[in-house]
Amino acid sequence: MIVKKSKSIRASGFTLIEMVIAITILGIVGGLSALIIDHTVDGYDATARRAKLHSGARLAIDRIAREVRHALPNSICTYNGSSCNTSANRVYFLKSTDGGEYQTLTGNYASGSLRAQLPISPVATTSFDVLSSNTLNAKPNDWVVLYNTNNTDIYNSTAKRKQISSMTTKDVDGNAPANDIIVINFASAVSFTTNSPSRRFQIIENNAVLFYLSGSQLYRATSTFASPNVPLNPQLLLDNVTALVFSYIPGSQQRASVLNIDLTLTVNNETVRIIHEVHIQNAA
Numbered sequence: 001m002i003v004k005k006s007k008s009i010r011a012s013g014f015t016l017i018e019m020v021i022a023i024t025i026l027g028i029v030g031g032l033s034a035l036i037i038d039h040t041v042d043g044y045d046a047t048a049r050r051a052k053l054h055s056g057a058r059l060a061i062d063r064i065a066r067e068v069r070h071a072l073p074n075s076i077c078t079y080n081g082s083s084c085n086t087s088a089n090r091v092y093f094l095k096s097t098d099g100g101e102y103q104t105l106t107g108n109y110a111s112g113s114l115r116a117q118l119p120i121s122p123v124a125t126t127s128f129d130v131l132s133s134n135t136l137n138a139k140p141n142d143w144v145v146l147y148n149t150n151n152t153d154i155y156n157s158t159a160k161r162k163q164i165s166s167m168t169t170k171d172v173d174g175n176a177p178a179n180d181i182i183v184i185n186f187a188s189a190v191s192f193t194t195n196s197p198s199r200r201f202q203i204i205e206n207n208a209v210l211f212y213l214s215g216s217q218l219y220r221a222t223s224t225f226a227s228p229n230v231p232l233n234p235q236l237l238l239d240n241v242t243a244l245v246f247s248y249i250p251g252s253q254q255r256a257s258v259l260n261i262d263l264t265l266t267v268n269n270e271t272v273r274i275i276h277e278v279h280i281q282n283a284a
Contacts (some may be wrong), residue, residue: 053240053265053272060218060238061261064091064211065278067220068259072096072204073282074148075155076259077228078248083152084228089213091246091259092228094154097142099202100132104195111174116183118146118201124189129170130182138203140164144184145204147196155225161204162190197253198283207232213244218263242266243273251282 068076071093077084078091086092102118109115118128130136143161148154154161165187169179208228210221218238221231243264251257256279264273 049267049270050272053267053270054274056238057263057265057272057274061263061274061276063220063237064261065276067095067209068093068278069280070096071280072145072148072154072202073280074151074250074257076248076257076280077151078246078259080247083150084155086229087212088246089244090210090229091212091248092208092210092223094145094204094225095209096145096202096204098137099200100130100136101199102201103129103131104199109170109172111171111178111180113170113172116170119189119191120195121191121193124191126187126189127183127185130184132200134169134179134181136167136182136184136203138164138167138184140166141206143204143206145202146192147194148202155208155228159193162186162192163206164203211237211246213241216241218244238265240265240267242271251280253283255282256280257282 075094079085079088103115105115116127116129119125142164145161148160166185168183170181170183171178172180207222210223210231218241219234220237221234223230223232245262247260249258259278261276
C-alpha cells in the first residue's frame with residue numbers, strides 16, 4: 001500500500017521572526033530586571049552608608065556628652081554664652097572627678113583628733129577634713145575647687161582652686177579601723193575666698209579637656225589651665241566632618257546649663273546631621 005504524505009502538516013520549529021520576537025522580549029525583561037536590581041543595590045548601599053555615618057556621629061557625640069556631664073560647674077567655654085570665648089567649633093572645660101562635703105566645725109572628734117576646717121580667708125591652713133565619705137576619687141596634683149561661679153577666674157586664678165599634695169586618713173570615733181575620714185593636704189598653707197552655700201567642694205584633674213574641629217577631623221585633647229585652647233596629645237574621634245558648632249546656655253545654682261552640639265558628616269554625597277543637647281548640673 002502506498003501512503004501519501006499530507007501537504008497540510010507544517011514543519012516543526014520556530015520561524016526567524018518568532019525567534020527575533022522572543023529574543024527582543026527576553027532582552028526587555030532582562031534589562032528591566034537589571035535596573036530593578038541595580039536600584040535595589042544602590043538603595044542598600046546608600047542606607048548602609050547613612051547608617052555608618054550616623055553610628056560614627058552618635059559615638060562621637062556620646063563621648064563628648066559623657067565627659068561634658070562631668071564638667072566643673074561654670075567652667076564650659078564656647079564661642080557664645082561665656083566670658084572665655086573660643087571659636088564655634090571648639091569647646092573646653094574642666095573635668096570634675098569627684099566631690100564631697102568639707103568640715104566647718106572646730107574642736108575635737110570623739111577620738112580626740114582635732115577637726116580640720118576647710119580654710120576660708122583670712123584663715124590659712126595646710127589641710128581639711130572630708131566628711132562625706134572615706135573614699136574619694138582624687139590624687140596628688142589634682143585640684144580642690146570651691147564655689148566656682150564663672151568660667152574665667154577658674155582658668156586664670158588659683159583663688160578658687162588649690163592643688164592637692166597628699167591625702168591621709170583620720171580616726172573620728174576612737175574605734176578601729178582608724179580611717180574614718182579622708183584628710184586632704186596642701187604643700188603650704190592655703191585659703192579659699194568664700195564658703196560654698198552647700199558646704200561642698202569639687203575635685204578636678206590637673207588639665208582642661210578640649211574638643212575641637214581641625215579641617216574635617218574632630219579631636220579630643222587635653223590642655224593647660226593657662227592655654228586651654230591649645231591642644232596637647234590630640235586623639236582623633238571622627239573624620240569627614242563638614243560642620244560642627246558648639247553653643248552654650250549658662251545656667252544658675254537652680255537651673256542646669258546646656259551645651260548644644262550641631263554636627264554634620266558627609267561621605268560620597270551622603271550627609272547626616274545630628275543636633276544634641278547636653279544638660280550639665282550647675283550647682284557649685
